[in-house]
Each structure stands twice: as C-alpha cells, then as structure tokens.
Amino acid sequence: MNFTYLESLNNGLIGALTANPNVYLIGEDLNDPYGGAFKVSKGASYARPTQVISTPISESAFTGLGTGMAIRGMRPVIEIMFGDFITLCTDQILNGATKFTTMYGKALEVPLLIRTPMGGGRGYGPTHSQSIEKMFLGIPNLTVVSPSLGHNPGNLLRQSIENITNPLLFVEYKSLYPKKLISSDEIINIREVENPEKHPVVLAKNFTSGEPDVIVITYGGGSEQLFEVMRSLAIDEIRIEGVLPSRIDLKGEPPWWFDLIKTDIPIIVAEHGTPGTTWGTEIASLLYESFFSTLTMPIRRLSCADEVIPAKVSLESSMMLTSEKLSQAVIEMLG
Amino acid sequence: MNRLPSKKKIFEKMLLIRKVELKLLDLYARGFIRGTVHTCIGQEGCAVGVISAIDIKTDIIFSNHRGHGHYLAYCDDVKGLIAEILGSSEGASAGVGGSQHLHNNNFYSNGIQGAGVPVAVGMGLAEKFTGSNSVTLAFLGDGTFGEGVIYESFNLAALLKSPILFIVESNGYAQSTPTHLQHSGDFGKRAEPFGIPITIIDGSRVEEIIKITKKIIQDIRSGLGPQILYLNTYRVAPHSKGDDFRDQDEIIRMSKLHDPLTPLAQEINKLEREQIEESIELRIQKILNELGINL
Numbered sequence: 001m002n003f004t005y006l007e008s009l010n011n012g013l014i015g016a017l018t019a020n021p022n023v024y025l026i027g028e029d030l031n032d033p034y035g036g037a038f039k040v041s042k043g044a045s046y047a048r049p050t051q052v053i054s055t056p057i058s059e060s061a062f063t064g065l066g067t068g069m070a071i072r073g074m075r076p077v078i079e080i081m082f083g084d085f086i087t088l089c090t091d092q093i094l095n096g097a098t099k100f101t102t103m104y105g106k107a108l109e110v111p112l113l114i115r116t117p118m119g120g121g122r123g124y125g126p127t128h129s130q131s132i133e134k135m136f137l138g139i140p141n142l143t144v145v146s147p148s149l150g151h152n153p154g155n156l157l158r159q160s161i162e163n164i165t166n167p168l169l170f171v172e173y174k175s176l177y178p179k180k181l182i183s184s185d186e187i188i189n190i191r192e193v194e195n196p197e198k199h200p201v202v203l204a205k206n207f208t209s210g211e212p213d214v215i216v217i218t219y220g221g222g223s224e225q226l227f228e229v230m231r232s233l234a235i236d237e238i239r240i241e242g243v244l245p246s247r248i249d250l251k252g253e254p255p256w257w258f259d260l261i262k263t264d265i266p267i268i269v270a271e272h273g274t275p276g277t278t279w280g281t282e283i284a285s286l287l288y289e290s291f292f293s294t295l296t297m298p299i300r301r302l303s304c305a306d307e308v309i310p311a312k313v314s315l316e317s318s319m320m321l322t323s324e325k326l327s328q329a330v331i332e333m334l335g
Numbered sequence: 336m337n338r339l340p341s342k343k344k345i346f347e348k349m350l351l352i353r354k355v356e357l358k359l360l361d362l363y364a365r366g367f368i369r370g371t372v373h374t375c376i377g378q379e380g381c382a383v384g385v386i387s388a389i390d391i392k393t394d395i396i397f398s399n400h401r402g403h404g405h406y407l408a409y410c411d412d413v414k415g416l417i418a419e420i421l422g423s424s425e426g427a428s429a430g431v432g433g434s435q436h437l438h439n440n441n442f443y444s445n446g447i448q449g450a451g452v453p454v455a456v457g458m459g460l461a462e463k464f465t466g467s468n469s470v471t472l473a474f475l476g477d478g479t480f481g482e483g484v485i486y487e488s489f490n491l492a493a494l495l496k497s498p499i500l501f502i503v504e505s506n507g508y509a510q511s512t513p514t515h516l517q518h519s520g521d522f523g524k525r526a527e528p529f530g531i532p533i534t535i536i537d538g539s540r541v542e543e544i545i546k547i548t549k550k551i552i553q554d555i556r557s558g559l560g561p562q563i564l565y566l567n568t569y570r571v572a573p574h575s576k577g578d579d580f581r582d583q584d585e586i587i588r589m590s591k592l593h594d595p596l597t598p599l600a601q602e603i604n605k606l607e608r609e610q611i612e613e614s615i616e617l618r619i620q621k622i623l624n625e626l627g628i629n630l
Contacts, residue, residue, distance in 0.1 A: 024464075053495070055491065056487070056490060056491065056494070058487035058488075058490065058491060060453065060483075060484045060487060061453040061456070061484055061487030061488045061490075061491050062453070062487075062491065063453070064450065064451075064452070064453025064454045064456070064457060064484065064488070065453050065454075065456055065457035065460065065488075065491060066457060067453075067454050067457060068397075068453070068454040068455060068456060068457025068458035068459070068460070068461065069457040069458070069460060069461040069464075070457075071443070071454070071457075071458060071461075072395075072457075072458050072461035072462060072465075073461060073465070074461050074464070076457075091447060091450055091484075092450065092453070092454075095445070095447045095450060096445065096447070096450055096451075096454060099436075099445070100443075100445075102431065103428065103431055103432050103436045104427075104428045104429075104431065104432055104436060104437070104438035104443075105426070105427075105428035105429025105430065105431040105432060106428075106429065106438075108438070
C-alpha cells in the first residue's frame, strides 16, 4: 500500500494500458528491459507490447503522431523524457492538438495526454532540471495536472487517460519519484477533497484543532518541501495548513478550491520554476480579486531563483526552492 | 479497379476551383474578405488529380495553408468554403477557422507549415491499428521542406510503416522567395535516406496523376509503407491576395507550360466547355446571392 510516487504512476499507467487496447504509450527508450529513462513506463512493453511505441528522438513528430492518433479515436499517452524537452513539442501542442478541439467551429475530441517530469534537485544541470510548466498554464483547451506526494498520482494519471476529451499535460516531479506517498500519521493529517472534474485538492494539517498560523499553497514538487517544513515546524507548534491542488492551469477564473481557503490568515504561494508571470503570481492575483474585502494578512510568493539551475549540488540548492527557504518564509510571516 | 473519371468531369472540377478562387481574389480586392487568401491557381491539377484517385469515403486528407483546391476536390462544398472565407457562420468551420482551417468528414487542414505532416502520419497509424485499410494523404509544398519536423515525420512514417502518401506540390516559391534561394541539393533525394520511394511527375498532367496515384495508393493500402508523390507545378497567382513581385514574363511563360486546364480544354468541344463554364459561374453567383453578397 505504501507506494512511492514512481510506483503509483507506473501502476496507473500499466493499468490504463491493460484496461483499454486503444491506449498507446509513445516516447523515447520505452522498450523493456530499459522501460523509459525514469522507469514510470517500466514493464509496459512486457505487459502490452503492441501498445507501446518506442520512438526516435523526435519529440515534435511523435507529439504530432499522438495528436493524429487521438483525432482518429485512440487514447495516446506521450512520454517526454525530461520536462525541459517539451519546448520541442510546443508548436504541436499550441498550434495543433489544442487548436483542433475547437478551431473547426465544431467540437473535435483530441484525447491526447502528454506526461513529463519537471524539476531539479538531482544534479542534471541547466537543461535537464527546469520547471517550465508555467508556459503551458494559459493555453485554451489544455488542462495541466500535477500530482503531489499527498495525492494518488497513479489514480490521477489513469483517470486522466481514461476520461479526457481534450489534450492534457501531466506534470510529474522527478525529485518525487523515489519518495513514499504521504498519508495521515501522528503529525500530518491529510484530507483529499474531490470535485466533479476529478482533480482533487489535498488539504494537509500539522495540527489537530483550531486555525492554522500560515496557509501554504503549492503543487507537485513543492509538496516535498511543504511536508518537510510541516514536520519540522510542528515541533515548535507552528500550525501550517497545506493546500495542494492537482489541476494547475488557470484561465482567469478563480479555481473551485478557493472555497476551502480561510482569508484572515497569512498565505504563502510556493512553487518550483523561475519567478515572474507564474502559477504563483496568478494564484496570488486571483486571491486578491476574489477576497479583497476579507484579506487581512499579506500573500507572499516563493519560487526558484531567476537563473539557470546549476549542476553542482551547493549551487543548485542555492537557486532552488528548498525546505530551509520555505521554513524561513513561514517564520517571517508570523512576524 | 475504378475507372478514370471522364475528361469533362476532371476539367469541370479544376475549372470550379479556378473560378471559385478568382472570385475569392475579386472579393478580397473589393474588401469583402479579411485576413488572407492563399490560392492554388495553376495547381488545380495536383488537387483534382490526386483526390480523384482515392476512396473519398474512407481515405483521409490532411491539407495545408493552400487547401481550397484540396477541399473542393474532396467534398465540393463551394458554399461552405466561400462562406468560411467571408467570415460567415454558415462557413465550413462556422467562421472560426477561416481559409486555412477546414474540416469536413475525413478532411482536415492547418495553417502551420509542416506541422500537419506528423499529425497525418499518426492518423495513418491509427487507421492501420484499427485495420481500416484507409490511406492518409498529407499535402506539403517545396517551401515546407525548410521545416525540420517533416524529416522527423518521414522517418517515423517509414519506421512504423504508416499508410500515408506525402504529396509535394512543388510550385517553385515559398511565399515570395524562389526555391533556389532557400534550398540546397536535390529535392528528389531528400527522402531517399529514409527509404521512402518518390515519384516525380508534372503536376499539370492530371490524367497521368490519377493513374499513377491509383497505383501508389494500391501499394500503400497493401501495407508497403509510405511514399512521396512529387508534383512539379507553378503557382500562377500571388502567394496571397495581390502582393506579387515576380517577373511577369516568367509568370506568362510558366503558366503556358504548367496550366493544367489548357491541355484538357483542347480535348473538350467548345460548346461543352462553354456550358461547363456557364454552369459554374451560375453556381457561384447563386451562392453569393444566398450569402447576401451583391457585387
């Protein structure tokens, strides 16, 4: 039961392939025994050999390939080896897959799912460590989903593969792959709140009664730092409520889970990725728009630095969102 | 094997495309059309030749920014096309897509150079997986050979044996730039390393295109993998609207050499030709009246 993020995704992916012969997995180096660079796809080609297409290094073409297959009734899952490489697919996503859904004046189903790992923390250096999903958060007809350690990533992946009618970008965090999923324990209480669109929000608390001192809103890879800080500050009885949405695209409307947020408490919006025009800035802006009259405390944003992600470990952590930086921000918010 | 359509029928289809596009240019000049109009005047033989050779019910077409001819040869939806370009909600794409974004049954188009090519390879593959026996056609131009994604797509198509025919309408120009100023080497050899057979013919010889395409489609349908049909043609009209800086002598000389209508017109008697022309003009006029356009 106590799966890692990676094992959960692997189960969800193979489950989706096994359940529906129209699901195809497409990407580089997928064939077993190698099973894809990060092993989310491991065992897929053994289990469903005719549904796995191991491709040449041609991200643009195989994203287009998947789009064509999706238009003609298949449910392709594209694996992009590193999130950084999704720039190579951008034309196909922006000017192709997402446009086909509405640009012919009638609805056309394009059930294309693209999954890719973002983030640093593993020493891959500047072109293999970024979190660039912010570039994809405002594209019409593109849903972006990123599970945290508090979610069930495999279920979320499988449900997305099975239910989508429009393209979906599924952002995994490579730093989370080896981590155990978090469930409630003596320090942290986890509650998953469902919504009709099946993009659950996880609410996490490091206290049992009363109001939090600080609310931290984050997603995906940010959950690692959030849970570490919740544990370490529980000792000092600093009460943190974590809010972890799984759907992160924003189209100018407040997300449904804003109803779950108390507005008279300081809020930190934390994320990986470089600062400037980000998920966090949009969330902060929407919070001000939605709750201006009831906000009594400041909203603070945290992200990685405005620089490349270095390879050397000390330099890398100096640029990234770390537990230390999040912890310090929480303490500063308490005044 | 299906018989070839009659000369009269082929001529009629090509003339319909020609007359519709001349009318579109006229409408543009009079301010009825926003955006742009990429016509295929001079290239009608490619559209009608290739599309006359396929199974309209089951085969798939992925067209490009210069797709009016392909669209009309596929579905004869003159009103849907004109209405779309006029920006009417009665248009083929309800006024959303405009000239470059058309969809009707198994016909799709997109305005990004080369971007539709991998999508078409995927459509072909999906049909192969479902065992439908359909062949997919992807139209591209010589200018499209500047886009890297088409080489990725050639490789994938050959590797996965996608049942697809790439049709290259080589009209000598990419927008305003002649081919020799933007491409090195021999186009005929560009797909050779991928093991994709290429057939190079004159794009104005419609009946030959139909015969050869039928044979190629048959091979692809039987599982032999992708092929390229390379059609040498000439774009008589400007890239779009009226912005043409080409040498007028060249246009006249090349039009004489490559106009697909000229050789067929000589094989149809004058009376029949005039009847065809008149009925097409009446049809277009009726559609314009229905759309409330009074010239």
